[in-house]
Amino acid sequence: MSLNHLHYETIIRTTVPIAITVVISFLYTKKVEHHQTQLRHIARSDHLTGLYNRRKLISWLKNKEHTVSNTTGHLLFLCLGVDNFKHINDQYGHEFGDNLLRKIAVTVEQQLAAMNITNRDTVISRVAGDEFVVGVYGSLPYSLVKSISTELLKSVNKIECVNGISLSVDACVGLTARSRPFCYEQVIKEAHIAMYEAKKVSKNQMRFYSSKLAKKVKEKLNIVELLKSALVNDEFYLVFMPVYGPTGHRITGAEALIRTHNDALSTYTPDVYIPVAEEHGLIHQLDEMVIRKAFKTLKHSSLNQLDTFSLAINISSQQLKNKHFPKMANTMALEEEIDPNQIEFELTETALVDFDQTSIDIIKQTKTYGFRVALDDFGTGYTAFSQLQNFPVDTLKIDRSFTSNIDGKNIDQGKMVDVILSLAHLYNLNVVAEGVENSEQLDYLKHRHCDSYQGYYLSKPISWHEMLALINHEST
Structure with missing residues (x-):
């Protein structure tokens, strides 16, 4: 019996540390994976709105650079900028401005979901300040291209209250499109140029990038x-x-x-x-x-x-x-x-x-x-x-x-x-x-x-x- 007791004792002394080591290693691995997931999320997300950031946007665009063609799909790319956002920040404070940007981000996501846009290959990003970008890839009927910016502007205009403060929110949209391989930097530049031109006209305007606009710029x-x-x-x-x-x-x-x-x-x-x-x-x-x-x-x-x-x-x-x-x-x-x-x-x-x-x-x-x-x-x-x-x-x-x-x-x-x-x-x-x-x-x-x-x-x-x-x- 004493031999059996020693045998069991030996087994316990040997296996328990191994089991503890395995459990600790498993938990540590899971924790590392969780942190890595968080870091990946932080690396590709805008800290304020939770939307994709500029890095993730560029990654998405690069992936589409050589796949866009007349047969496989089209790219629609638009930039939405809030009108007089600096004035809003100056008048109500930066915390209020941040809350407004969060509300716009949610509004844009909800509007795109309501139009079934998010069922497509889509990216929604806040690239800087008050500028939001939407990229849509796939088969894009003209009716969709025509309506998406109009509906987004309408949805932003419907924001009437933030933090209990009533205000009128206006924005402008610039669009560009591709049906053949492109350079991602040029697409971003074109959408921004079109958006800035829209802002010069008036509030709640939309402009499509064109060769005429490029010549003007x-x-x-x-x-x-x-x-x-x-x-x-x-x-x-x-x-x-x-x-x-x-x-x-x-x-x-x-x-x-x-x-x-x-x-x-x-x-x-x-x-x-x-x-x-x-x-x-x-x-x-x-x-x-x-x-x-x-x-x-x-x-x-x-x-x-x-x-x-x-x-x-x-x-x-x-x-x-x-x-x-x-x-x-x-x-x-x-x-x-x-x-x-x-x-x-x-x-x-x-x-x-x-x-x-x-x-x-x-x-x-x-x-x-x-x-x-x-x-x-x-x-x-x-x-x-x-x-x-x-x-x-x-x-x-x-x-x-x-x-x-x-x-x-x-x-x-x-x-x-x-x-x-x-x-x-x-x-x-x-x-x-x-x-x-x-x-x-x-x-x-x-x-x-x-x-x-x-x-x-x-x-x-x-x-x-x-x-x-x-x-x-x-x-x-």
């Missing part, structure tokens, strides 16, 4: 390089559109207009290259250059310090977000020995689309230095007349489209001009009528007590020296 990039070159080489100069006083016979001011000596850039008008400068971050440099040149021109002139003459300078709406603008303008005026009371900064009425307290504060601070502010192209529909009391401007410039309607034959054509003049006088604002092209328009405006006029009937844009000659001729 290429042309913009060319303009950007030309602008950079012209700035470095000082290839810009100013011409001046004279502004005539109440009688229409005497010059009381001028508007500075940008022009360029750069032959390639001069094939484009300022209406084309200035928006490109705004889009690509060159507008502040361009604005400062124009202001400096205008101040220098006035400085070395008999009109400097003459309180009966004012010089208007156009500035970008982006300056309404630039807290340094008022001080910068005043510093320039001091350096060039310019009286700020002679300077009027012009903003287009479209600048007031995103008008907020920051914008109001910047305009007010600009005015405290003595500068005046004008609202250009007034009456084109962006500003409610009742809001005029909230905008600290000094002058309204009637858009040329209203002036051109005055033809002397149909008195109703001038009613909009009459309304603007009445409102301006009600708010004690100066009024300049743009686009005066004939004597009938000038007479009509004079009889309705318009303050000032400019247009080709009175003078085309001319050099500073030519304008001085006109002023000297008036005084003789």
Whole structure:
């Protein structure tokens, strides 16, 4: 019995440690596998929404690069970007913004599931910030391609409340498609370009990438390089559109207009290259250059310090977000020995689309230095007349489209001009009528007590020296 007891004891001493080692090894292996699974999930997932991240998206696209063909399937690739997301973050905080992005992610997934899109070979990803990407591979009927972006926009628009806060959520979508082998980088680039173009049009827009759009983007990039070159080489100069006083016979001011000596850039008008400068971050440099040149021109002139003459300078709406603008303008005026009371900064009425307290504060601070502010192209529909009391401007410039309607034959054509003049006088604002092209328009405006006029009937844009000659001729 003692031998048997020793035998069992030996077996136990031998097998129990082995069993414990096996169990521990098994549990450790499982734990390692679990951690590896978690790491794989983290490596391919967006930490905020749980959707695939950019790395997984690229992996999915690479897998499709050489399989897409007319016979095996098609690729639809779209990028959805939230409109004014930075404004939402600034207003409500980043935590609120994160919760909104999570809600959009869930909304996109639910909408695609409702359309049976997720039953296909599909990827849904948040690639950066407020941008979401959807890739769909397989047999794609035209009706699906047409409806997917529309339905996604509708579903995002239906988000009305986050964290108990009511808000309106808008977005834009850019799409591209492939039916043959492709480069994944190009597909991502095309969808982004199309989305950005959609955002430039308005809210809740959709754009499909095309060769026409590609040409447009290429042309913009060319303009950007030309602008950079012209700035470095000082290839810009100013011409001046004279502004005539109440009688229409005497010059009381001028508007500075940008022009360029750069032959390639001069094939484009300022209406084309200035928006490109705004889009690509060159507008502040361009604005400062124009202001400096205008101040220098006035400085070395008999009109400097003459309180009966004012010089208007156009500035970008982006300056309404630039807290340094008022001080910068005043510093320039001091350096060039310019009286700020002679300077009027012009903003287009479209600048007031995103008008907020920051914008109001910047305009007010600009005015405290003595500068005046004008609202250009007034009456084109962006500003409610009742809001005029909230905008600290000094002058309204009637858009040329209203002036051109005055033809002397149909008195109703001038009613909009009459309304603007009445409102301006009600708010004690100066009024300049743009686009005066004939004597009938000038007479009509004079009889309705318009303050000032400019247009080709009175003078085309001319050099500073030519304008001085006109002023000297008036005084003789």
